[in-house]
Amino acid sequence: MSSSPHVVDPGDHRYLLDNARVEAGERFTWLAELFDGVTHGHFDRLGVRAGWRCWEVGAGGRSIPEALAAAVGPTGYVLATDIDPGWLDPHGGYEVLRHDVVADPPPQPGTFDLVHARLVLVHVPDRVRALAAMAAALRPGGWLLVEDADTELQPLACLDEAGPAQRRANRLRRAVRELLTRRGADLRFGRTLPRVLRAAGLDEVAAAGSFPVGGVACDRLEAATVRMVRAELLAAGLAADADIDAHLAAVDAGELDLTLAPLISAWGRRPG
Incomplete structure (x- = not known):
């Protein structure tokens, strides 16, 4: 039996939020x-200072390398790498390298602060x-600092489900989470970071959490993300055009927190 065109291949592990899309630049900004x-x-906190050597992995945009x-x-020296480094500035005071952190060997092993x-x-x-x-x-x-989301820990787009617009936002957030899961994302990964850093042999491991509620940046990030994955949501049968349009209109009107x-x-230190 042929597969339905509305079912996303569960073995498809391409990055859903592709850097090649124009919305990626908006996402990096927000x-x-x-x-x-x-x-x-x-x-x-970790004491980054003059003379340090730093590797920014999967840099995406320019702000952190800068x-x-x-x-x-x-x-000092900063290396910024990404599978698609097109949003980075080769003249920004840091080195830019196209690099896959899984498939390629680590650059300059044993040298980074x-x-x-x-x-x-994630x-x-x-x-x-x-x-x-x-x-x-x-x-x-040297220090390893890894920051990742834990969407299962707090899965809602709107904490206060005050009405139909907020409920629709949460339905669409669930749909985006489903797409991410189908692409191989681990939506519980953030909470595991202290454990996985210790398993990697690091010492002095600690962690902290943060998330924003409301404001223009959350609105603009949401709009860019939904536009970015709209075609995938529709193809997978996870959302309807009318719901997406209504949600984007509510976001643009500032009606949602x-x-x-x-x-x-989470951070940890290589012994020695």
Whole structure:
């Protein structure tokens, strides 16, 4: 029997939120607005300073590589890698490299003071291998900082289901979560980070969580994400055109207090 055109192949592990899409740039802008402050706080906590060597894994946009380059100064070094590095600036004061953290060997193993990845490993089916590559890139005493969402921990788009628009937003968020799961994302990965960092042989492991509620950045990120995956939602039979249009209109009107899954930030240090 031939497969239905409305069923997404469960073996399809292509990244749903593809960097090649124009909406990716919008997502990077609003993710930076929402989470860069959190990430910068952890950089400060770990002591990032002049002269450090840093690897930004799955960098996506420019904001974090630029911040690291400013922090480490001319005596330091920042490498920003991505499967599709098209949104990065090759003249931004950091090195840009096309790199797959699972398929490719770690660049410059054993040399980095900091390796950082944000919202990367949750989408990578072979997370254990990717994490091992990142840990192998650390020098003795270097820090690994991994920040990933835990959508199962807080799955709602609207915490306050006050009416039909909020209920529709939550139905669409469930549909997007289903697409992510079919593409190999682990929606419970964030909570496992302390354990997996210890399993990777790191010491001094700790973690913290953060998530925003409401505001323009949440609205703009939601709109960009829904537009980005609209065709996939329709093809999978997970949403209807009318519901998507109504939801985007409600977002644009500022009628929803949207939120995101918690971002779990975990860090650990290579012994030595």
